Amino acid sequence: IEKNELCNTPKYSDFLHLPHGLKGYFDYEEGRACAEKLNKPIFLDFTGHGCVNCREMEATVWSNPEVLRILKEEYIIIALYVDDKSMLPEKEWTTSLFDGKIKKTLGKKYADFQISFFNVNAQPYYVLLDPNLKLKSIDDASKAILTKPVAYNLNADNFINFLNTGLEEYKK
Numbered sequence: 001i002e003k004n005e006l007c008n009t010p011k012y013s014d015f016l017h018l019p020h021g022l023k024g025y026f027d028y029e030e031g032r033a034c035a036e037k038l039n040k041p042i043f044l045d046f047t048g049h050g051c052v053n054c055r056e057m058e059a060t061v062w063s064n065p066e067v068l069r070i071l072k073e074e075y076i077i078i079a080l081y082v083d084d085k086s087m088l089p090e091k092e093w094t095t096s097l098f099d100g101k102i103k104k105t106l107g108k109k110y111a112d113f114q115i116s117f118f119n120v121n122a123q124p125y126y127v128l129l130d131p132n133l134k135l136k137s138i139d140d141a142s143k144a145i146l147t148k149p150v151a152y153n154l155n156a157d158n159f160i161n162f163l164n165t166g167l168e169e170y171k172k
Contacts, residue, residue, distance in 0.1 A: 006076075007034035012106065016081060019058040020068055024077030026106075028113065031078035035131035041146060041170040043075035043163070046114045046125040048083035048107070053152045054124040064156040070163045076131070082111035082123060117141040118149065126150050128166030146170050 005023070012026040025031030028044075035042045047054040061067055071077060084107040094103045097116040103109040115121045117135055126149055133144035146166040153159065 007037055012086070015086075016079065016084070018077060018079055020062055022062075022068070022071055022077055024079055026079055026081065028078055028080060028110070031076055032129075032131045032134075035076035035078075038076065040074065040076050040131070041166055042127075042129040042131050043071060043077045043166075044127040044129055045077060045079040046082055046110070046118075046120075046123050046127075047079050048081055048123050050083055051123045056154070057124050057152060060154050061156050061159045064160070066160050067156055067163065070160065070167070074163070074167055075128075080110035080113065081107055082114060082121075083107045084110075120149075120151075122151060124152055126162070128163070128170075130170060 006025070008030075010023075010025045010027065011030055016026040018024050024043075024045075025034065032042060062071070084105065086106045088104055088106060088109060092109070094109050094112065095101070096103060096112045098112055103112050111121060114125065118125070118127060118141060128146040128149070129141075129144045130146060133140060135141050135144060146169040147162060150159070150162050
């Protein structure tokens with residue numbers, strides 16, 4: 001498998017994209033299945049179309065050659081847009097573990113996923129996960145997290161340390 005190769009054409013890739021030529025998924029389960037198959041940890045990116053700090057992180061930190069190398073070679077990227085207005089097919093609607101309401105759009109589904117499993121609703125928010133642990137509850141999520149998640153921080157060295165710590169933990 002070449003660097004940054006995926007298992008299949010990602011859902012929503014007709015209208016959602018990653019910066020810097022990176023490839024990844026925009027659906028959690030699809031990305032998790034690929035990460036499990038390729039035995040790679042997950043780089044989970046909670047982002048949004050309207051998230052200025054997300055774009056600044058991508059422009060300033062993700063563009064760092066070492067950050068890009070690690071993301072391309074070592075992780076399966078899953079970018080979840082918490083503000084996307086695309087309607088989901090009815091079979092993909094989810095009932096929130098957080099507020100019990102039915103989530104019918106891509107953004108509402110993943111905003112709810114973020115708060116239900118990680119108890120955070122700010123973006124950007126980056127979580128490194130073990131794909132072999134399926135998330136059914138917040139306890140599962142805490143077991144699957146490889147290192148403390150990070151948010152907006154324009155220090156590329158800190159981000160490299162974050163990515164490398166997750167990798168080391170995953171390989172244990």
